[in-house]
Amino acid sequence: MRQHDILVECSQLVKEYKGTRNKPVRAVHDLSFSIRQGETFGLVGESGCGKSTLGQLMVRLLEPTSGTVRYTNFQDGRGNRKQEKAMRKENQIIFQDPYSSINPRKRIGWLVEEPLIIHGIGKDAQERKAMVCSILKEVGLDDSYLDRWPRELSGGQRQRVAIAIALILNPSFVVCDEVVSALDVSVQAQVLNLLQELQEKFGLTYLFISHNLQVVSYLSDRIGVMYLGGLVEMGDTEQIYHHCLHPYTKALFSASVDAFDSVKEDLLLSGDIPSPSRSPSGCPFHTRCISCMKRCIEENPSMVEVSPGHFCACHLIQGMNT
Amino acid sequence: MKRNFPLRRYFSNIHFAIGFYMVMTVVSLMILGFFYIPYDPNAIDIAHKLQGATTAHILGTDQLGRDIFSRVLVGTRVSLLIGILVVGFGVLIGTPLGALSGYFGGKTDEVIMKVIDTQMAFPGILLALMIIAVFGTSLQNTVLALGLMSIPRFTRIARSGFMKYRNAEFVQASRARGASHARILVLHILPNIVPELLVTASLGFASAVMSEAGLSYLGLGMQPPNPSFGKMLSEAQNYILQAWWYVLIPSVAISLLVMGFNLLGDGLQSINQQ
Amino acid sequence: MEKERKAILEIEHLHLDYRIGGRFCHAVHDVSLTIHSGEILALVGESGCGKTQTALACMGLQPESAHIGKGKIYFEGRELLSQSKQQWNTLRGKGISMIFQEPMTALNPLVKVGKQIEENGRNHGLGKIQARESTLSMMEKVGLPDVGRLYSSYPHQLSGGMRQRIIIAMALINDPPLLIADEPTTALDVTIQKQIMSLMKTLNKELGTAIMLISHDLGVVSHLCDYVHIMYAGTIVENGPVHMILNKPLHPYTKGLLGSIPSYGKKDQRLDSIAGIVPSLENRPQVGCQFYNRCTQRMASCKNISPHATMRDGHMVACHLYPEEA
Numbered sequence A: 001m002r003q004h005d006i007l008v009e010c011s012q013l014v015k016e017y018k019g020t021r022n023k024p025v026r027a028v029h030d031l032s033f034s035i036r037q038g039e040t041f042g043l044v045g046e047s048g049c050g051k052s053t054l055g056q057l058m059v060r061l062l063e064p065t066s067g068t069v070r071y072t073n074f075q076d077g078r079g080n081r082k083q084e085k086a087m088r089k090e091n092q093i094i095f096q097d098p099y100s101s102i103n104p105r106k107r108i109g110w111l112v113e114e115p116l117i118i119h120g121i122g123k124d125a126q127e128r129k130a131m132v133c134s135i136l137k138e139v140g141l142d143d144s145y146l147d148r149w150p151r152e153l154s155g156g157q158r159q160r161v162a163i164a165i166a167l168i169l170n171p172s173f174v175v176c177d178e179v180v181s182a183l184d185v186s187v188q189a190q191v192l193n194l195l196q197e198l199q200e201k202f203g204l205t206y207l208f209i210s211h212n213l214q215v216v217s218y219l220s221d222r223i224g225v226m227y228l229g230g231l232v233e234m235g236d237t238e239q240i241y242h243h244c245l246h247p248y249t250k251a252l253f254s255a256s257v258d259a260f261d262s263v264k265e266d267l268l269l270s271g272d273i274p275s276p277s278r279s280p281s282g283c284p285f286h287t288r289c290i291s292c293m294k295r296c297i298e299e300n301p302s303m304v305e306v307s308p309g310h311f312c313a314c315h316l317i318q319g320m321n322t
Numbered sequence B: 001m002k003r004n005f006p007l008r009r010y011f012s013n014i015h016f017a018i019g020f021y022m023v024m025t026v027v028s029l030m031i032l033g034f035f036y037i038p039y040d041p042n043a044i045d046i047a048h049k050l051q052g053a054t055t056a057h058i059l060g061t062d063q064l065g066r067d068i069f070s071r072v073l074v075g076t077r078v079s080l081l082i083g084i085l086v087v088g089f090g091v092l093i094g095t096p097l098g099a100l101s102g103y104f105g106g107k108t109d110e111v112i113m114k115v116i117d118t119q120m121a122f123p124g125i126l127l128a129l130m131i132i133a134v135f136g137t138s139l140q141n142t143v144l145a146l147g148l149m150s151i152p153r154f155t156r157i158a159r160s161g162f163m164k165y166r167n168a169e170f171v172q173a174s175r176a177r178g179a180s181h182a183r184i185l186v187l188h189i190l191p192n193i194v195p196e197l198l199v200t201a202s203l204g205f206a207s208a209v210m211s212e213a214g215l216s217y218l219g220l221g222m223q224p225p226n227p228s229f230g231k232m233l234s235e236a237q238n239y240i241l242q243a244w245w246y247v248l249i250p251s252v253a254i255s256l257l258v259m260g261f262n263l264l265g266d267g268l269q270s271i272n273q274q
Numbered sequence C: 001m002e003k004e005r006k007a008i009l010e011i012e013h014l015h016l017d018y019r020i021g022g023r024f025c026h027a028v029h030d031v032s033l034t035i036h037s038g039e040i041l042a043l044v045g046e047s048g049c050g051k052t053q054t055a056l057a058c059m060g061l062q063p064e065s066a067h068i069g070k071g072k073i074y075f076e077g078r079e080l081l082s083q084s085k086q087q088w089n090t091l092r093g094k095g096i097s098m099i100f101q102e103p104m105t106a107l108n109p110l111v112k113v114g115k116q117i118e119e120n121g122r123n124h125g126l127g128k129i130q131a132r133e134s135t136l137s138m139m140e141k142v143g144l145p146d147v148g149r150l151y152s153s154y155p156h157q158l159s160g161g162m163r164q165r166i167i168i169a170m171a172l173i174n175d176p177p178l179l180i181a182d183e184p185t186t187a188l189d190v191t192i193q194k195q196i197m198s199l200m201k202t203l204n205k206e207l208g209t210a211i212m213l214i215s216h217d218l219g220v221v222s223h224l225c226d227y228v229h230i231m232y233a234g235t236i237v238e239n240g241p242v243h244m245i246l247n248k249p250l251h252p253y254t255k256g257l258l259g260s261i262p263s264y265g266k267k268d269q270r271l272d273s274i275a276g277i278v279p280s281l282e283n284r285p286q287v288g289c290q291f292y293n294r295c296t297q298r299m300a301s302c303k304n305i306s307p308h309a310t311m312r313d314g315h316m317v318a319c320h321l322y323p324e325e326a
Helices: A051-058 A081-090 A108-118 A125-138 A155-167 A185-202 A213-219 A237-243 A247-255 A294-298 A315-321 B004-011 B014-035 B068-104 B106-121 B124-135 B139-166 B169-176 B181-217 B229-239 B244-273 C051-059 C085-091 C113-123 C128-141 C147-151 C160-172 C190-207 C218-224 C242-247 C252-260 C300-304
Strands: A006-018 A024-036 A040-044 A066-071 A091-094 A173-177 A205-210 A222-227 A230-236 A304-307 A310-312 C007-020 C023-036 C040-044 C066-068 C072-075 C096-099 C178-182 C210-215 C227-232 C235-241 C309-312 C315-318
Touching (some): A006 A205, A024 A066, A051 A205, A081 A091, A091 A155, A091 B169, A205 A213, A230 A247, B004 B244, B068 B139, B068 B181, B068 B229, B124 B139, B169 B181, B229 B244, C023 C040, C023 C210, C040 C190, C040 C218, C051 C072, C051 C096, C128 C190, C190 C210, C190 C218, C210 C218, C227 C242, C227 C252, C235 C242, C235 C252
Parallel strands (some): A040 A205, C040 C227
Antiparallel strands (some): A006 A066, A230 A310, C007 C066, C007 C072, C227 C235
């Protein structure tokens, strides 16, 4: 990996929330990874695994408890208003539910124009309007939407608006947090196609967060699998899809039913996901793992590079290597 | 055509429609009063005291022979003016306090809400009496007293609204775009709680009119000879057996305003919930 | 093979309309389907296609404002739509049970889950002791551990997967011949979803309960069901055995739906999405094909003539591309 390829780098990121009786709840636990320029990094995991928290940490909507998020194309903006604003211009986030992520009391034109006003871009209203129209056109909406209210739009159209708002500042990095999960299949396909077109056109880098392994493996160049606040496996999509190593990844693939493939390996996990406030000792997955060993209960495995670019945190793998 | 649509939505609500017409009756009387008052409302004419409705005095005269209709026309000004000022006071001070409290939470919230709660602990009319007792009776002091009383309700409504939206996704999204707190507060969250504030304002208006009438009735509001509904009512009650209409007229005027604004508020609330 | 089986539920030409602005707008338009005993049948479609409305009509639970214009529903040979309220009540839970998408809101948060299951049994004539016994055995059947303890726990103490199991137990305690499951796994995580799916399949085999599964997820459907009906804007556009539909879809909508599903195999290609959106109730054409405005293969006849279902390659399709063989 060449250094200048990397766009965002997280190291030892920890985010804790105050839980009941002041016992901290670890939403994200000691996470290190980096995202390369121009790629789509897919993040999969089930509810409560901390993937959304991680997404918000990446765009500084949340401050990490410890660890750092470093951007390579501009300076760290902490404590400096001007630099922070520059950071806000480069990083955008798009949320899952297009019904709650758009202010219902503002017209579409106003909403799309707002980022330009915040960052003082465009000489006058005329120039800004031209920019708004051109970005709306990019996402497949025409000028007639300028004066419409969000309530007049369907879910797919709203998500297009949300994308337009995120992209009007011409950002380099976009976090897509479950952006297609709330949409119907046919509309989901439209939005996925749109995201890919825009990526090619504007050279965007995506962090694509989803619980749907099919969507993630379709869209991403690399995949990270999260379980209870930590990454358990990470690698190129090909590596993960064909040679996944971690028992949890295997179970996920087995569970995410594809209409076309027959089930690869019938792996049925027993039990439920533990709550992050009562994270088990040792490997977080050991309570549900089918190949749990004594070592797994005592010791949390660390990420090991199995083959170039393919990381996995499991004692089974380490047992094989050493 | 398209512009008419939201209004039709409002008027199809029976409460809103009735309330609106009740309030508009009083407002049109006030407007009439600006252009035409049959007599000087304070002109005393003992010879014609406590008359019933005649062609000269369409609503009769009071115990000093003053024309009741003229006094009603002028009295509406007082009631509506006090209502507007009191609600304005509450909105302008209460809403920002509630906004800060709800949006930032934590220490800010605690301090503001402690103050508001302390104020709410006082029975409203008692506080007003205290202020008037200290500063003396005048229109300004009535407005000040009632205005202070109306702050907490706006603070509470604004606080709950801003709290509800402070972590809404669209707020998060605009924060991620670099919007400042002021921008989020005023341009993003405020428009979303305007409907609730309107309901509160409407109910607040009704209670301000009521309280003013109460204070005037006790002789602490408008000072004679200036007409006000409360004052008229308190004077009229002495003559209830000789001139029942004299009691009826200010009562109806107060009821129209209070019920009208209450119905408006109820109507707005159910429209919001649709 | 399927002819020999007994038909449990037959829906014939069901029409369900809503009155919007003085006009009847159809939510369900001429839907006919049959479920045989022990079968798992799926109704698949996007939101607003009328799949839930159809299911609710079978339970007599359609909204008050809905108007069933034409059509008949037979359950074990008995016509349902002309039933009295009383008859509906004995049917629900005993003859047909239904489970819903959201496992949290379907349970009363203040009543112990065991009691809630038991109550369902007692409503249909089980004695107190009998009801408790069958509750515990049903809880075991749906794969809940430590049933004695779980019997007296409250819904908030359980995870989403366990709640959905409780709901399934509740639905099946009276051993109904038909279970209607409205998106039973949508609100669950994938690994839990898989557990519930395999549970439903087991129960179908062991108890012989026929299942009508309502889903938008063709993946779930393909692994659970025998027979599938694809719905679009209130009409059934295609139906047949699940493997036939998936491998050889005929209707342009089914093709579009399958093309829209992302998967690793389609990497670096654009998805064949369907342009436009499902028309809202008010904007649905009265005559002609419902899919006309989004179809890539539309013809002049599609606009004015409603297509009839025809048999093609072992499954039914309602599209003018496949005319009836003379």
